[in-house]
Amino acid sequence: MDWQDEALVMGTRRQGETSVILEVMTQGHGRHFGIVRGGRSRKLQPVLQSGNSLIVSWRARLEEQLGTFVIEPVTLRAADMMATEAALQGVSHLGHLLRLLPEREAFDGLYALALLICQRLAGEDHAAPLMAVLELALLRELGFGLDLSACALTGSREHLAFVSPRTGRAVTAEAGLPWAGKLLRLPDFMARSQALGAAGQVSGTELADAFRLTAHFLDQNIYGPRGQEVPMARRRYVALVTGEAMQADPPGKA
């Protein structure tokens, strides 16, 4: 069994003295593990940092085996990400999100979005709106998608401004006004962002609303039932990009 694919490095784990188990998100084979022989060498360690793009060649005798990767670097952006904490927390959070996906199942859209996010995290562009869009897309892929196509009360497709925290259906600004305190705000860029990478200029308030919306459904449908808490990397990333204080246990401030 063998194949070759584009991949985004998600992380590594030591294997023996010289090798590592590499976790990547590939375009056509989804989240995949494999051993990289000599992965702890001085030559390969910089290449195997989270957020870097590679071409990986996977080979195993049987499909269900872990297999080995032979890697070829394409774009090394980890060093640029190390320049800012937001980028580091962003790539950690991205890894957490992609780890929610089942192994070895292709998610083309999510891969493309994750690649775009890594490119933006390493550059000057704002990656946070895309991160919120990716969380929304991930919920959809895992079977907990929100229905943002039309208002649950009026059927209107315009001026969608709220989401019901219980049903995940959108509501227009006018129809939702009486329950505004109970509904989650739906930023305009999230309502428009069903298409890949559609997020443009977004204010801090809109970002905070977007992350509050996705946090609610991630917690309700994914983290909560698994007995997990929202990862620290997400809380830290959201605090950094929205300028809001972290929701709980800021380090060392107790």
Place this chain on the structure above:
Amino acid sequence: MAERIAGQEIERLIQLLARLPGLGPRSARRAALHLIRKREELLSPLADAMAKAHAHIRVCSCCGNVDTIDPCTVCADPRRDPTILVVVESVADLWALERASAIRAAYHVLGGTLSPLDGIGPDQLNLASLPGRLRDSRVSELIIAVNATVEGQTTAHYITDLVSHLPVKVTRLAHGVPMGGELDYLDEGTLAAAMRLRTDF
């Protein structure tokens, strides 16, 4: 399955030696044979040294280093600069810095880095005592000497945040071209970091 060619004590010795870094089953067999041949000069003192080390090794309650005394030799050394504290990931890193005589300061050993893949969070690291240690001492500079990896730098930012409310200057190691490094062979990330962090000549 291969037949046993030695008694179970020797087989056990080979099995344990094979678990050491750098040794596989074949080299462990060679090492065991060598030890057996030098029974009095090597095997006996080695067994004695290992038993003594096992009985006396402890983790320093102050910095997290390993030694046979507590506080460790580094913490107990009065010639070290008490105003500088170096944070390192592991005892191996502490030994590397000491080998290089890079700095005569006190250390704080984290015991790893934040790593989501391995399930290592702040609670699994030796972080809780760091703010208290800074508060109760004369430390004015905290040098974060962690690896230039995504996990290492994430940990560095976490520590910076952890001590941000204390009157301590926080610095980190420079990133760039290693000694003897040829630009042509360096990865783009290292080159970009070296250029970004260039210094006056």
